[in-house]
Amino acid sequence: MANERVLITGASGYLGSHIVQALINSGYNVRATARPAKVADLQAAYDAEYNTNSSDKAQVVATSDLVHGVFPEIFEGIDALIHVASPLPGREEPAALIDVAVEATQNILRQAEKAGITRIVVTSSIASTRKASPDPGALVLDTDWNTTTKEAALKTGNPLLIYATSKTYAERAVWEFADAHPHVDITTLNPPFFYGPFAPTQKFPTFDASALSTAGMLYRLLSPDGPYPPNADHIDVRDVAKAHVLALKSPPFSVVGRKRIIIASPHGLNFASLVDFIAEKRPALKDRLTGKAPPKLDRDRVSLDFSRVEQVLGLRKSDFHNLEDTLLETIDQLLVLEAGWKASKL
Numbered sequence: 001m002a003n004e005r006v007l008i009t010g011a012s013g014y015l016g017s018h019i020v021q022a023l024i025n026s027g028y029n030v031r032a033t034a035r036p037a038k039v040a041d042l043q044a045a046y047d048a049e050y051n052t053n054s055s056d057k058a059q060v061v062a063t064s065d066l067v068h069g070v071f072p073e074i075f076e077g078i079d080a081l082i083h084v085a086s087p088l089p090g091r092e093e094p095a096a097l098i099d100v101a102v103e104a105t106q107n108i109l110r111q112a113e114k115a116g117i118t119r120i121v122v123t124s125s126i127a128s129t130r131k132a133s134p135d136p137g138a139l140v141l142d143t144d145w146n147t148t149t150k151e152a153a154l155k156t157g158n159p160l161l162i163y164a165t166s167k168t169y170a171e172r173a174v175w176e177f178a179d180a181h182p183h184v185d186i187t188t189l190n191p192p193f194f195y196g197p198f199a200p201t202q203k204f205p206t207f208d209a210s211a212l213s214t215a216g217m218l219y220r221l222l223s224p225d226g227p228y229p230p231n232a233d234h235i236d237v238r239d240v241a242k243a244h245v246l247a248l249k250s251p252p253f254s255v256v257g258r259k260r261i262i263i264a265s266p267h268g269l270n271f272a273s274l275v276d277f278i279a280e281k282r283p284a285l286k287d288r289l290t291g292k293a294p295p296k297l298d299r300d301r302v303s304l305d306f307s308r309v310e311q312v313l314g315l316r317k318s319d320f321h322n323l324e325d326t327l328l329e330t331i332d333q334l335l336v337l338e339a340g341w342k343a344s345k346l
Contacts, residue, residue, distance in 0.1 A: 017198065036062040129141075
C-alpha cells in the first residue's frame with residue numbers, strides 16, 4: 001500500500017469523493033479523473049484537504065471523453081483502478097445513457113489492462129441484480145441478473161429503469177472483459193441507494209439537486225409534498241467507499257471465486273416511522289416534513305449473504321454505520337447547505 005497510487009474515475013461525485021477520502025486515510029495516493037472544467041477547482045479542494053507543500057497525495061487529471069478518448073499518460077505510475085464514473089438519469093439522452101455506460105467501462109478497462117494494471121474495482125449497482133418478478137424477501141445472490149433489455153427499458157421511458165439497465169449492461173461488459181483477461185483481478189460492488197454526509201472536498205456553491213445524488217431523496221422529505229424514496233434499500237455512502245478500498249486488497253478470485261459483491265446496510269429502514277423519527281430528533285423541522293402517506297413496502301432492507309461480504313472484504317455487520325446516525329448526519333448537512341444557498345441569494 002505504501003506509495004501506491006490508485007486511479008479513480010468519477011472522483012468528484014458523491015461516492016467518488018468519499019472513495020478518495022477513504023483511500024487517502026488508508027495510506028494510498030490518488031489520481032482522480034475529472035472533466036476539464038472541473039480540474040482546477042477539484043485540485044484546489046484536494047490541495048486544501050489532503051496535500052502539503054511536499055506531497056501530492058491527491059492529483060487531478062483531465063479526461064474529456066471516457067468513451068472514445070485514449071489517454072495512456074493517466075495510467076503512468078498507477079497501481080490499481082477504481083472505476084466509479086457512470087452517466088446519471090437526466091444527464092444523457094435515454095438511448096445514449098446505456099451505450100455511454102457500457103462503452104466508457106469497456107474503454108477504461110482496455111486501457112488499464114494495456115498499461116499493466118491488474119487490480120480493478122468497478123462500482124455497479126444492486127439494480128443489475130433485479131429479476132423481473134422477485135420474491136421481496138429472497139436472498140439477493142451474485143448470480144442474479146436484471147433481465148430487462150435495452151429496448152424494453154427505453155420503451156417504458158422510466159428514467160430509473162433505464163439507469164438500472166445501463167448499470168446491468170455495463171457490469172455484464174465488465175465480466176465479459178474479466179473472462180477474456182483472467183490475469184486481471186476484478187471486483188464489482190453492487191450497492192443500493194446510499195445516504196450519508198458529503199465528503200469535505202465536494203462543494204455546492206449553488207443549489208444543484210442532481211449533484212446531491214441519492215442524498216437528494218432525503219432532502220425531498222423536507223418538503224410538505226415531498227415524495228419518499230422508491231424503496232427502502234439503502235447503505236451509508238461511507239460504507240460503500242470503505243468497501244471499495246478493502247476490495248483493493250481482497251483475496252484473489254482464484255481463492256474466493258468471482259468477486260461480484262452485493263453490499264447493503266444490515267439495518268431496516270421503516271418508512272412508516274421515518275418522518276416521526278426526524279421530527280423527534282430535529283423538532284425544528286416538524287412543520288416542513290412531508291405530509292404524504294408512506295408507501296407500504298414489502299421489505300425494509302436488502303437480504304444478502306453477509307458472510308460473503310466478510311469473506312471477500314473483511315466487513316462484518318457490526319462495521320456498518322448505524323442507520324439513525326446516517327439519516328441525521330445527512331439531514332443536518334443538507335440543512336447547512338440549504339442555509340448557504342439561501343445566504344448566497346441575499
